[in-house]
Amino acid sequence: MLAFIARRLIYMISTLVLISFVGFLIINLPPGSYIDVFQAQRQLQGTHTAEAELEALKRRYGLDKPVPVQYWIWVRGFVRGDFGRSFEFNREVSELIWERLGFTVAIATGSLLFIWLVAIPIGIYTATHQYKLGDNVATIVGMAGLSIPDFMLALVLMVVIQRLFGFTVGGLFSREYVDAPWSLAKVFDLAKHLWVPIVVVGTSGTAGLMRIMRGNLLDILNMQYVQAARARGLRETTVVVKHAVRNAIHPLIMLLGMSLPTIISGSLIVSIVLGLPTTGPLYFNALRQQDMYLAGTFLMFLAFMLVLGNFLADILLGLIDPRIRYE
Amino acid sequence: MADRAETILEVRNLHTHFHTESGVVRALEGVDFTLNRGQVLGVVGESGCGKSVTAQCIMNMVPSRGRIVDGSVIYHQRNGQGTEAVEITALPPKSREMRRIRGNEIAMIFQEPMTSLDPLYTVGNQLLEAINLHQDVDRTEARALAVHSLDRVQLPEPERVFASYPHQLSGGQRQRVMIAIALSCNPTLLIADEPTTALDVTTQAQILSLMRDLQDETHMSIIFITHDLGVVAEMCDEVAVMYLGKVVEQTDIDTTFYSPKHPYTQALLRSIPRLEDDQDRRLEVIAGSVPDPSSIPSGCRFHPRCPDFVTGVCEQREPVLVQIEKDHQVRCHLYDETASSQPGTQP
Numbered sequence: 001m002l003a004f005i006a007r008r009l010i011y012m013i014s015t016l017v018l019i020s021f022v023g024f025l026i027i028n029l030p031p032g033s034y035i036d037v038f039q040a041q042r043q044l045q046g047t048h049t050a051e052a053e054l055e056a057l058k059r060r061y062g063l064d065k066p067v068p069v070q071y072w073i074w075v076r077g078f079v080r081g082d083f084g085r086s087f088e089f090n091r092e093v094s095e096l097i098w099e100r101l102g103f104t105v106a107i108a109t110g111s112l113l114f115i116w117l118v119a120i121p122i123g124i125y126t127a128t129h130q131y132k133l134g135d136n137v138a139t140i141v142g143m144a145g146l147s148i149p150d151f152m153l154a155l156v157l158m159v160v161i162q163r164l165f166g167f168t169v170g171g172l173f174s175r176e177y178v179d180a181p182w183s184l185a186k187v188f189d190l191a192k193h194l195w196v197p198i199v200v201v202g203t204s205g206t207a208g209l210m211r212i213m214r215g216n217l218l219d220i221l222n223m224q225y226v227q228a229a230r231a232r233g234l235r236e237t238t239v240v241v242k243h244a245v246r247n248a249i250h251p252l253i254m255l256l257g258m259s260l261p262t263i264i265s266g267s268l269i270v271s272i273v274l275g276l277p278t279t280g281p282l283y284f285n286a287l288r289q290q291d292m293y294l295a296g297t298f299l300m301f302l303a304f305m306l307v308l309g310n311f312l313a314d315i316l317l318g319l320i321d322p323r324i325r326y327e
Numbered sequence: 328m329a330d331r332a333e334t335i336l337e338v339r340n341l342h343t344h345f346h347t348e349s350g351v352v353r354a355l356e357g358v359d360f361t362l363n364r365g366q367v368l369g370v371v372g373e374s375g376c377g378k379s380v381t382a383q384c385i386m387n388m389v390p391s392r393g394r395i396v397d398g399s400v401i402y403h404q405r406n407g408q409g410t411e412a413v414e415i416t417a418l419p420p421k422s423r424e425m426r427r428i429r430g431n432e433i434a435m436i437f438q439e440p441m442t443s444l445d446p447l448y449t450v451g452n453q454l455l456e457a458i459n460l461h462q463d464v465d466r467t468e469a470r471a472l473a474v475h476s477l478d479r480v481q482l483p484e485p486e487r488v489f490a491s492y493p494h495q496l497s498g499g500q501r502q503r504v505m506i507a508i509a510l511s512c513n514p515t516l517l518i519a520d521e522p523t524t525a526l527d528v529t530t531q532a533q534i535l536s537l538m539r540d541l542q543d544e545t546h547m548s549i550i551f552i553t554h555d556l557g558v559v560a561e562m563c564d565e566v567a568v569m570y571l572g573k574v575v576e577q578t579d580i581d582t583t584f585y586s587p588k589h590p591y592t593q594a595l596l597r598s599i600p601r602l603e604d605d606q607d608r609r610l611e612v613i614a615g616s617v618p619d620p621s622s623i624p625s626g627c628r629f630h631p632r633c634p635d636f637v638t639g640v641c642e643q644r645e646p647v648l649v650q651i652e653k654d655h656q657v658r659c660h661l662y663d664e665t666a667s668s669q670p671g672t673q674p
Contacts, residue, residue: 130391224437225445230388231437231507232457236421243445273487322444322492 001318008314009031012307016300017119024298026051027292031062034290061087074293083300084293086286093297103172104278106261107197114202115209120252122206123213127221128240145207147260149274152270154200158274161196170275171197197274201267205259209252216248221246250317257313261305333410335370335516335548336362336385339400343380343492346394352620354380355391356572356628359648359656359669364515367549369490369559369580371595372569373617378552379438381569382520385550386435387420405515406433433459434509438521440502444493450477451489452503461512476511478505480537489590503537510541520552533632535561555600560584565654568592571617571628574648579656588657590635627660635661 035054043051057063062073074084083093123140126135161169168174169192177189220226221244229243230236268280279298286294318324343355355377356376362368383389385400393506400415418425437443444453453472464472470489477485480503493501509517519538523531539562542549551562558567559580566583568576568591576589587593587607597611603618618624624631630641639662648658 190508204655223443227388227433228437228443228508229445229453230457231386231429231435232453233426233428234456243448246447247445248660303572318329323494324447 005315008311012311015307016303018213019303020075020296020300021071023303024074024292024296025067027290027295027299028067028070032290033293034061035063037289038087043248057127061085074296083297086291086294088286088291088294089264092281093294095191096294097280097297097301100277100279100282102282103276107201107276107278108267110194110198111201111205111226112256112259112262113204114198116256118202119206119209120213120314123210124217124240124245126210127214127217130218131289135214142207145203146202146211150200150204151273153203154196154273155197157200167192169193172276179254197270197276200274209255212255213248216251217244220244220248221302245274246320252312253320254310254318257309257311257316258306259307260312261302265302333364334361335364336403336550336657337399337401338381338385339399340514341381341384341399342396343377343384343393344396345390345393347392350621354572355384355398355619356623357658358384358398358569358572358650359573360567360574362550362575364548364550365546366564367551367562369563370550370552370569371554371556371559375617376569377572378554378569379520382518382550382552383433385415385423385518386420386429386433386458387415387422387484391579402428402433402516404428409600418436420500429463429510430457430514432510432514432610433516434512434514435516435518435520436502436505436509436522437524440498440505440522441525445502446493448492449489450496453510454489454504457508457511472511474509479510479541480504481572485661498526499534501525502530502534503630506534506537506541507600510545510547511598513545516545516548516550518550521554522551523558524553524555538562542606556595568595571623572656573628574631574656575658576656578652582655588655588662589659590633590661591629594632594634607653625657637661 035057035061038057039049039054051213060068062317065073077084081094083097086093089096122138126138129135148200159170161167172193173186174193177186181184205305221240223244226239226244229239234242263276265280265283268284270276271278271280272284283295285291286298338358338360340355341355342353345354356382356570358377360368360370370381372378380393382470384395387400398416402413402415403410404413405411413424413428415425415428415484418428421483444450451462451470451473454476455469458460458472462469462472472613472629474485474489478486482488482500482503488496488500488504493504497506506522520536523534528532535558538549539548547560549592549615551559553559563580565577565579568583568589570591576583576587576592578587583592584596587596591613594611594613598613600610613632618631620626625641626640626644627633627646630636633641636642637660646660646661647664648656651658651662651664
C-alpha cells in the first residue's frame with residue numbers, strides 16, 4: 001500500500017511537470033504578450049505609452065527573455081509558493097487566487113453535495129421501480145435538466161426571482177453587505193444568494209449522475225448474487241443497500257475523482273452570468289488578457305486537482321473493493 | 328427416507344407470464360408436479376422451457392416483469408404436531424412470512440457459482456447473514472455454526488475459507504460455499520438450479536457426490552433442475568419432464584428411463600449417446616427446433632416435432648395431464664382415453 005502511494009506520487013509529480021511545461025508553452029503560443037494588450041488599452045483611453053515605460057515593464061516581468069527562460073523563472077518560484085505576478089492586477093497570483101478560493105470551494109462543494117444527495121437516492125429509487133410511474137417522471141425531469149444549458153437556467157432563475165420576490169440573486173451578497181463586516185445578517189444574505197448557483201450547477205449534474213446510478217444499479221440487480229441474497233431470506237432493503245448499491249457505486253467514485261477540478265474552475269459560465277466572485281471568471285479573463293502567470297497557475301491548479309482526484313478515487317476504490325490489490 | 332409418502336411440495340397448474348416490450352412471453356403454461364418428503368425430483372428440459380422460472384416461482388422471487396397468473400405452489404410445512412399447508416403463491420413476495428420460508432425452509436443454489444457470491448464481502452459475512460437471520464444464536468455460536476457448515480461441505484481449512492473473499496476461491500469451492508450457505512439453516516427443501524452446469528466434469532462429479540451424501544444425511548427433499556439426463560440418473564428418485572412451459576410427464580426414475588410414455592421423453596432418451604452403440608451410427612436428434620416462445624404451436628406444443636403426431640387431434644386440442652398409473656402422469660393425447668376414443672372431433 002505504501003509502495004503504491006509512493007509510486008503514484010512519483011507519477012503525479014512527473015505528470016504535473018509535463019503539464020506545466022506544455023501548458024506554459026500553449027499560453028505563450030498566441031502572438032503578442034500582455035505588453036500589447038496593455039498598450040492597446042492605453043490607446044483606447046487616449047494616452048500614449050512611452051517606449052521607455054514599455055521597456056521597463058518588459059524587463060520587470062522578464063518578457064524580454066526567451067520562453068524557456070521565462071518558464072524556468074516561473075517554475076522556480078513554485079517551491080516557495082511564489083506563482084509570479086499578475087500583470088493586470090499588479091499583485092501576487094497566489095494572493096489573487098486565495099482571495100476567491102473560499103467562495104469557489106463553498107459553491108463547488110455545495111453543488112457536489114447537492115448532486116450526490118439528490119441523484120443517488122433518486123437513482124436507487126428509479127432502478128428498483130423500473131418503468132413504474134416514479135421512474136418515468138424522474139426520467140423526464142432528469143432529461144429536461146440534462147438538456148437545459150446551465151447559463152440559461154441561471155438567467156431564467158434570476159428573472160423569475162426578480163419578478164416574483166423582488167430581489168436580485170446575482171453575486172453572493174446584496175449591495176449593502178458586500179463591504180460590511182461578517183454578521184448573522186450577512187451570513188443570512190449569503191445563504192439567500194448561494195442556493196442559486198448551487199441549484200443551477202447541480203441540476204445538470206444531478207440529471208447525469210441519476211441516470212448513471214440507475215443504469216449501474218439495474219445491471220447489478222440482475223446479478224446472481226443479488227438473487228442469492230434474496231433467496232437467503234434477507235429483507236429487500238438489505239439486499240438493495242448492502243449487496244446491490246455498494247457494487248453499483250464503483251464507477252461513481254471514479255467520476256467523483258474526475259469532478260474535483262470543478263472545485264477550482266467553479267463552473268465558469270454560470271459564475272460569469274451570475275457575477276460570482278469565484279476563480280472561474282478570473283481564469284477566463286486571465287486567458288483573454290494574456291495574463292500568463294495567472295492563467296498558467298490556474299492551469300496548474302486544475303491539473304493538480306484532476307491528478308489528485310484520480311489518486312484519491314483509486315485509494316477509495318481499493319478500500320471498498322477487496323479485489324483491487326496494490327502491487 | 329421417509330417411511331410413507333408424505334407430500335412436501337405441490338405445484339398445481341402454474342402459469343407465469345412475462346410482460347416485455349415485444350409482448351407477453353408465456354414462460355409457464357401449466358406446470359404440475361408433486362414432491363414427497365425426502366425425495367429428489369429432477370426437473371428436466373431444454374433451455375428456455377421454464378425450469379428456472381419454476382424455481383423462481385417456488386421461491387416466490389419472480390423478476391418484476393413476470394407475474395404468476397394462475398395456479399399455485401403449496402408447501403407443506405412441518406410444525407409441532409403435523410404439517411400445515413402454506414400457499415406460497417398467495418404470499419406477498421416481500422412479506423415477512425415469505426422471507427421466513429426463504430433460506431430457512433426452502434433454500435436455493437444457483438447455476439453460476441462464479442457470480443453467486445457478492446464480491447465485496449467475505450464468505451463468512453454472507454454465511455452469517457443467513458444464520459443470523461433464521462437462527463436464534465449469539466455471535467460465537469453463529470460463527471461456530473458457520474465454520475461447521477463449511478466443514479460439512481468438505482472444504483479444507485474452513486476457518487481460512489470463512490475469512491476469504493469470493494475471488495480467492497475456485498468455482499468448485501464457491502459452489503461448495505453456496506451449498507454451505509443453503510444448508511446452514513437446515514432447510515427441508517433445496518432447489519438446485521443447474522448447480523453443476525458451469526463446472527468442469529471432475530468438479531461436477533465431486534459436487535454431485537457431496538449433494539448425494541448430504542441428502543442421505545439430512546433427508547431433505549431436493550428439486551434438481553438440469554438438462555443433463557446423466558445427472559438425473561445419478562441423483563434423482565422422480566423426474567418431471569418439461570417442454571415449453573408445461574410438465575409433459577412425471578414419474579419415478581426407473582419408469583423414466585425404461586418405459587417413458589411421452590414421445591418427447593422418448594425422443595430425449597434416444598438422443599443420448601450410448602457406449603454400446605455402433606460408432607458409425609449417427610446420434611438421433613429431435614426433428615425441428617424449440618419454437619420461439621412468442622409463436623407457440625396450437626394444440627399440443629410438441630406436435631410439429633412429434634414422431635407420433637395424430638392429424639386432426641394433436642394440432643387441434645391441448646392435451647391434459649392424465650394419470651396413467653399410480654405416480655405416473657403424462658400430458659399426451661395418445662394416453663388420453665377421452666381424446667383417443669373420439670379422434671377428429673372438434674370442439
